[in-house]
Amino acid sequence: MDIISRYLNGLEVPKDELTSLERTTLYGKGQAVDRIPCCLDGGETMSYLIGAGIDEYYFSSEIMCNVEEYIHEKFGSDGAGISTSLRGMAEAMGSEIKYTRNNVAQLKKPALKLSEVDNAKLVDIDKDGRLPVILDAVRKVKERLGDKVSVSASVTGPLSIAAMVVGTENLLIGMIKKPQQVHQLMEVIVENNNRLIKRLVEMGVGIGFPDPVSSTALISVEQYRKFSLPYFKRNVDYVKSLGGGCGLHICGTSRKLWEDLRETGIGAFSLDNVEDLEEAKRVLGGKMGIQGNVPPVDVMKLGTPHDVLRSARECIRKGWDSPNGFTLTSGCQMPAGTPEENMQALMDAARIFGRYPLDKSLLED
Amino acid sequence: MEKEKLFQEIAENVVEMEDEIVEELCEKSLEMGIDPVETINGGLIPGMDKVGQLYEDGEYFLPEVLTASFALNTGIDVLKPHIKQEDDGGKIKVVIGVVEGDTHDIGKNLVKIMGESGGFQVFDLGRDVPLEEFVTVAKENNVDFICLSTLMTTTMGGMKTVIDMLKEQGIRDNFKVIIGGGPISQKFADEIGADAYETDASSAVRRMKAMKGVG
Numbered sequence: 001m002d003i004i005s006r007y008l009n010g011l012e013v014p015k016d017e018l019t020s021l022e023r024t025t026l027y028g029k030g031q032a033v034d035r036i037p038c039c040l041d042g043g044e045t046m047s048y049l050i051g052a053g054i055d056e057y058y059f060s061s062e063i064m065c066n067v068e069e070y071i072h073e074k075f076g077s078d079g080a081g082i083s084t085s086l087r088g089m090a091e092a093m094g095s096e097i098k099y100t101r102n103n104v105a106q107l108k109k110p111a112l113k114l115s116e117v118d119n120a121k122l123v124d125i126d127k128d129g130r131l132p133v134i135l136d137a138v139r140k141v142k143e144r145l146g147d148k149v150s151v152s153a154s155v156t157g158p159l160s161i162a163a164m165v166v167g168t169e170n171l172l173i174g175m176i177k178k179p180q181q182v183h184q185l186m187e188v189i190v191e192n193n194n195r196l197i198k199r200l201v202e203m204g205v206g207i208g209f210p211d212p213v214s215s216t217a218l219i220s221v222e223q224y225r226k227f228s229l230p231y232f233k234r235n236v237d238y239v240k241s242l243g244g245g246c247g248l249h250i251c252g253t254s255r256k257l258w259e260d261l262r263e264t265g266i267g268a269f270s271l272d273n274v275e276d277l278e279e280a281k282r283v284l285g286g287k288m289g290i291q292g293n294v295p296p297v298d299v300m301k302l303g304t305p306h307d308v309l310r311s312a313r314e315c316i317r318k319g320w321d322s323p324n325g326f327t328l329t330s331g332c333q334m335p336a337g338t339p340e341e342n343m344q345a346l347m348d349a350a351r352i353f354g355r356y357p358l359d360k361s362l363l364e365d
Numbered sequence: 366m367e368k369e370k371l372f373q374e375i376a377e378n379v380v381e382m383e384d385e386i387v388e389e390l391c392e393k394s395l396e397m398g399i400d401p402v403e404t405i406n407g408g409l410i411p412g413m414d415k416v417g418q419l420y421e422d423g424e425y426f427l428p429e430v431l432t433a434s435f436a437l438n439t440g441i442d443v444l445k446p447h448i449k450q451e452d453d454g455g456k457i458k459v460v461i462g463v464v465e466g467d468t469h470d471i472g473k474n475l476v477k478i479m480g481e482s483g484g485f486q487v488f489d490l491g492r493d494v495p496l497e498e499f500v501t502v503a504k505e506n507n508v509d510f511i512c513l514s515t516l517m518t519t520t521m522g523g524m525k526t527v528i529d530m531l532k533e534q535g536i537r538d539n540f541k542v543i544i545g546g547g548p549i550s551q552k553f554a555d556e557i558g559a560d561a562y563e564t565d566a567s568s569a570v571r572r573m574k575a576m577k578g579v580g
């Protein structure tokens with residue numbers, strides 16, 4: 001019987017020997033560790049794990065923190081994090097958001113039209129929208145888990161915030177019809193992100209930028225270079241000037257942007273499952289860590305634990321020797337209702353196949 | 366200017382995303398006494414087809430496609446009030462929408478506009494419509510036709526789900542189901558047991574009238 005069939009069928013999964021924090025710290029310095037790091041990418045969609053609604057999650061720093069504690073304690077995920085969510089900053093800038101129990105929140109009413117960009121608002125991170133709740137959650141997670149696991153917070157990529165401030169379709173049309181107004185809006189968003197970044201770096205947490213709207217499924221490379229990259233760069237530069245570290249995640253296709261990303265100074269790139277890890281290792285691996293990319297829906301939510309193991313093994317086979325390190329995770333946020341056995345299987349895949357010294361024969365089919 | 370030349374210019378300006386020029390040209394078509402439906406089919410839609418090609422070739426991205434859609438809609442807004450109003454279809458009631466997961470609504474809007482001009486009473490559910498809603502609204506309003514639109518292969522399955530829901534509730538025969546959109550074909554319609562498939566908005570309206578024996 002092959003090793004995957006033996007999983008949940010008598011196979012002994014090697015135990016972790018380091019705490020998550022020890023592991024990621026040593027691994028980050030290129031030193032020896034017990035296994036490849038593995039993160040469960042969750043956030044609001046994981047609220048069901050502790051019986052809370054997604055809508056409750058957004059408004060309670062306690063629930064947010066409890067979800068992270070649950071995920072860390074139950075599965076041993078190598079990262080704990082609080083997400084500003086794709087709409088958090090836009091909401092602070094005045095967009096109306098619709099919250100429901102079983103779904104991720106949605107944009108209900110944009111804060112402004114591009115023609116009203118003079119009114120784009122500079123935020124007070126201690127007052128506006130849910131930012132205070134989010135900051136409180138980061139503080140709690142850092143307090144309760146900070147000695148065991150590395151803690152991070154997400155700051156949404158500037159272009160994705162713009163989409164939630166004026167509406168995605170309006171933003172995309174604006175790139176063609178009202179480019180000056182789009183640039184003006186991006187300036188305000190960069191400043192707002194920097195305000196949040198400053199506080200987060202002071203709290204000692206890492207920063208992840210999710211930026212789905214920058215995907216080449218939506219915009220061209222030229223549009224990325226004009227409307228997204230320069231502003232993203234300014235946020236990254238600011239993080240670094242404060243001594244912090246950050247990574248980027250783009251959902252969907254992004255391959256054509258990678259050459260540009262090499263020069264941004266980000267510490268890690270997390271790729272969607274539509275892109276290839278081997279290719280990411282080749283193009284980006286020399287400059288940054290790479291993370292990915294088990295399919296979140298088809299495998300994590302709809303697959304069996306054995307499917308998860310197979311998919312994760314392939315990721316490890318492609319990614320393990322990436323020069324600046326590899327972290328096993330899903331290609332995007334896991335959806336609500338992802339079975340806990342599958343999350344366990346993803347972590348166990350790192351323990352079985354990512355165990356050091358690596359047994360390369362285990363990685364082959 | 367002759368008609369063909371005008372249509373060609375309209376199409377080109379949809380491709381070039383020049384909403385103001387499209388608007389002017391559509392006004393001009395009215396001045397020239399051209400049937401607005403002909404202008405839609407001969408100028409605006411061929412323009413959008415070209416946009417679709419450029420998108421497939423990777424030359425256009427969503428910002429261009431959306432801006433071109435906006436130009437097309439500007440043209441339709443000019444033409445719509447002038448589409449010949451018929452009232453022979455007055456008794457026909459239709460519910461229409463784009464199935465769940467799909468937000469492409471330009472084609473659906475055309476079917477709606479042509480239907481309204483044909484004298485139908487149209488209940489427009491919009492786009493990305495939860496599948497049960499088609500059934501609920503059809504029942505509530507006792508409509509004749511359920512019109513389902515989708516442009517994506519990934520959401521086509523929703524059409525079958527709607528038909529299955531009608532069957533489960535024992536009301537399949539109370540309504541005629543008409544489907545359309547890019548990936549849809551007669552074969553697909555047969556497979557899922559839809560009553561009719563049509564390739565464009567004008568034929569869709571003609572077909573519905575024929576099925577009800579009016580017009």
Ligand code: B12
Nearest residue numbers: 217417467468469470471472514517518545546565566569
């Ligand atoms: C415009 C457009 C968009 C616009 C839509 C704007 C809007 N509000 O509708 C925008 C930019 C938003 C868009 C987004 C996306 N798009 Co798009 N888009 C197109 C495009 C270029 C043209 C569609 C169109 O409007 N045609 C003009 C109208 C008039 O034609 P029509 O809709 O077919 O309608 C006619 C007939 O079909 C018929 N008809 C229509 N409905 C009905 C209903 C009935 C009952 C009947 C009888 C007849 C009928 O009558 C109409 C005219 O007379 C097509 C490419 C193409 N060549 O079609 C891609 C296309 C449909 N898009 C595609 C994709 C993949 C996407 C995105 C997923 C891209 C992305 N990565 O985000 C998103 C989808 C988001 C979502 N979940 O819905 C793919 C679909 C592939 C697939 N899986 O099948 C296409 C085919 C392009 C491609 N080759 O990749 N898109």
